[in-house]
Amino acid sequence: MTDVALSRNGALVLRGFFALVIAFLYAPIVILLIFSFNNSAVPTFPLGGFTLHWYHEFLVNGDLRAALRTSALVAAATSVGAVLLGVLASLALVRRAFRSKPLVSALLLSPLVIPYLVFGIALLLLFHALGIPNGVPTVVIGHIVITLPYTILVLVPRLEQIDASLEEAAYDLGASRLRTFRSITLPLILPAVVSAFLIAFTTSFDEYAVASFLVGPSTTFPIYLYSALRFPSQLPQVIAVAVVVLIVSLTVVVAAEAGRRIAEHRVGVL
Amino acid sequence: MDAEDRLEKRLDRQMLLKLAAATGGAGLVAGRAGIADAMRSFSTAETGRLQVLDWAGYGNDGGQSMFAQYVKQHATNKPRFTYMTNESDALAKIHAGQRPDIFRPYVGWVKFFATSGLVQPWDPSQIQSFKHLNPFMVKAGQYGGKQYGIPDDWGFDAILYRSDKVTPKSRSWGLIFDDRYKGKISWFDDLNMLTIAGLYLGFKDPWNQSDSELKQSQKLLVAKKKNVRLIWSSETNLWEAFGSGDVWIAYAWPNDWVQMKKKGLKVVYMRPKEKPIAWVGMFMLLKGSPRSHLAHAYVDAWSSKASAAWLEDNYGYGHANLQARPASSDLLLALQLTNARAVTEPNAHLDRDIPRRAVYAKAWQEVKAS
Amino acid sequence: MTTPSLLGLPLAWLGAFFVAPIVIVALYSFNVYALFPGPHGFTFDAWRSFAHNHVYLRLFWKSTQMSLVVSVIIVLLAYPVAYYLALSGTKRKYILLLLLIAPFLTSYLLRVLAWKVILGDQGVVNSFLFWTHLRSPEHPLSQLLYSRFAVMLVLGYIWLPFVALPIFVSLESLDRRLLEAASDLGASRLRAFWAVTLPLSLPGVIAAFFFVFIPTLGEFVTPSLVGGATGYMYGNQIVDLFGTGFPDWETGSVLALFLIGVVAVLTIAFSRFLQPQQVAAE
Helix, strand or coil: CHHHHCCHHHHHHHHHHHHHHHHHHHHHHHHHHHHHCECCCCCCCCCCCECCHHHHHHHCCHHHHHHHHHHHHHHHHHHHHHHHHHHHHHHHHHHCCCCCHHHHHHHHHHHHCCCHHHHHHHHHHHHHHHCCCCCHHHHHHHHHHHHHHHHHHHHHHHHHHCCHHHHHHHHHCCCCHHHHHHHHHHHHHHHHHHHHHHHHHHHHHHCCHHHHHHCCCCCCHHHHHHHHHHCHHHHHHHHHHHHHHHHHHHHHHHHHHHHHHHHHHHHCCC | CHHHHHHHHHHHHHHHHHHHHHCCCHHHHHCHHHHHHHHHHHHHCCCCCCEEEECCCCCCCCCHHHHHHHHHHCHHHCCEEEECCCHHHHHHHHHCCCCCCEECCEHHHHHHHHCCCCEECCCHHHCHHHHHECHHHHHHCEECCEECCEEEEEEEEEEEEECCCCCCCCCCHHHHHCHHHCCCEEEECCCHHHHHHHHHCCCCCHHHCCHHHHHHHHHHHHHHHHHEEEEECCHHHHHHHHHCCCCCEEEECHHHHHHHHHCCCCEEEECCCCCCEEEEEEEEEECCCCCHHHHHHHHHHHHCHHHHHHHHHHCCCEECECCCCCCCHHHHHHHCCCCHHHHCCCCCEECCCCCCHHHHHHHHHHHHHC | CCHHHHHHHHHHHHHHHHHHHHHHHHHHHCCCCCCCCCCCCCCCHHHHHHHHCHHHHHHHHHHHHHHHHHHHHHHHHHHHHHHHHHHCCCCCHHHHHHHHHHHHHCCHHHHHHHHHHHHCCCCHHHHHHHHCCCCCCCCCCCCCCCCHHHHHHHHHHHHHHHHHHHHHHHHHCCCHHHHHHHHHCCCCHHHHHHHHHHHHHHHHHHHHHHHHHHHHHCCCHHHHHHCCCCCCCHHHHHHHHHHCCCCCHHHHHHHHHHHHHHHHHHHHHHHHHHCHHHHHHC
């Protein structure tokens, strides 16, 4: 592989480029890390002294922790829903031929377009008309709509590259469509499914505008955060939280990835 | 083939049901009435909690001291907060079906809400600290002889500038339009900028400008926008920009001066000759609220001397309770707290109703888009 | 599974929770619904003034340009990254992919805040320039923050990992035997790239472009945080019409629908392009 796709020099150049990109991506995060220990209410240079005060504040802040929990719950439910719907839609888009396909794909991708503020208000009006009170479920509904296009955009290219004849062979051998999907297609698209899940999760966890309209009496983390951006006294604490969230989620994702690799090893795919 | 199709159909239905359950959509199966019933029984347990629609920072996200007295007295009716980013947002939420008991627009909106049919007047006799509130602010919360708004936090709109970098030509609002300091100026994101332009241009009633006056104000803003680095809407934003030297001149509130001074910057809080504007937060009670008595208790807690002092010390805003004094002498000075009349003529323009607010809003939008 | 049963659930979901709300927004734009009680009825007024009032259309064009520039640059940057991960044979590709995505697990709002610290007049960049005497402390580079540049830079930063993902997914599924065959036939690596890899990864690239172009068209959070007065975008205008000053839902709905319309057209055009194999098969 290294030979046909990349020369030694090419690989070196690309590795250097990759390192640069990673540095670029992480620089602001390192800055956040520095400021989480900064002894000043406002994050500007020059730095104040070192302090663990903000971490302590965050740990005793029950509301902040509740917001984090709510966000995690919403994000989990959203990703499950969005991936499920996304897989169904992607299968139809890639494996089926029908006239209205361009229109259908446009519809499926169109939530990408709508400004979330407008969407949030529109959904609020809809739920009001239906008599459904706002809370975690309504946020999940809105978030599934928002994240569905992302899951489709990740799953479709991957599905396209899988040879349809593999599935047809299994089908011809007597397997039901569901069995074919479970045993042939699903393992092959699993990396894409995992990616789709991650994208949906992070999008939902971080989403502010739609949630602010639909969350009712609860609070999600971005909503708490946005209010902290307006109220300076909360800001340093929230920066400390961001650092903690990063570490926790990195751990979770690494563990999930490790788990997946082990699972794949056992199944013998790859 | 047939058996398979049937199997697939069953699986589809099963999958649908599983998904319905997963998304909490029991209602999909039970129907709309089912949801409403379920939710009603869920919510009757909570009808006791006071629904407060307030700005960020005044709920359980930092403002607990303001209503601590209320929580002590009414522990079973603890407040439940939803947040408004501004009055426009609150208006939209209320129209879209949210039913808070209390919310908090600012004084420029009192007449609008009083005549909107959405709110009901307060009964000051239920608020113990009412007699200690600044009478000029109290008056501003009245309409048609009734007390629609109870004043709470307040501040000035004036100009903050770096005395080591900036020499104003005169003590005037014109400083925020000064071409000499291009790229170093910050405006406030509010249609009040048109009012300020009107003050600067010397119009008789900047809150009620005629079409041609409004056009002139708008033209001035569009022309001077090139000098503006930042149009701030949250104080944190202003503090970062000002604190790091990105901005030298800003439309600012008293606490902004205090904070920048604390950072060691050489700053001046200028009261322009055209007068600063004073803004005052007003508690309003929604019509039809089933918790009017609790609402009064909540506002009473907010109006107490202890809450007032806390607000001044921690958020740097003034409080309508005349008995309260902040620990910071700088803040005392900037807010002119020893003079109850500081907020109104001849010292300042107490902010007031803008009859053609929609027109002003549109004009301001166009300024921002230009 | 038949097509209708596959598509049934996703489409029903979108029908109920996406199309219906949009119809409501449309009705607001025609004043069939209005926020305030009072007389109202179907009218094109808001649309007419949108067409005549060049301010909003000019703003839309400005936003489109910004989005285009950001998208093109980011896709160009993301491709080599995805290529390296997918095809260099590195043993740790998934871990590196994780490393790439990880910044996403922090808060978007706070990462933008961190950029404010980097780009400010006394931020990291300028402090560095002062220290190396490339600029005097009296003359910092002021155009870094609260400018169009800042908006584009931060948007690019936010979307880069997102964009690398679909390209990675499509490159990873590339059948290496094709490349081996190409090399056997005497093609150089560069030639093989142009003739084999690039075309086959195109669906991923197009998806990647979409990932960034379309959302950035309607962006408002980043411009509001680092755009200052000049980085104001079309999305901000919509937000303001709904949320500040005085609600003007009619005009806001018009602007929102216009945006949706433009993107719908673009998406339809691109989706034909996105499925060459299907079209060929048909």
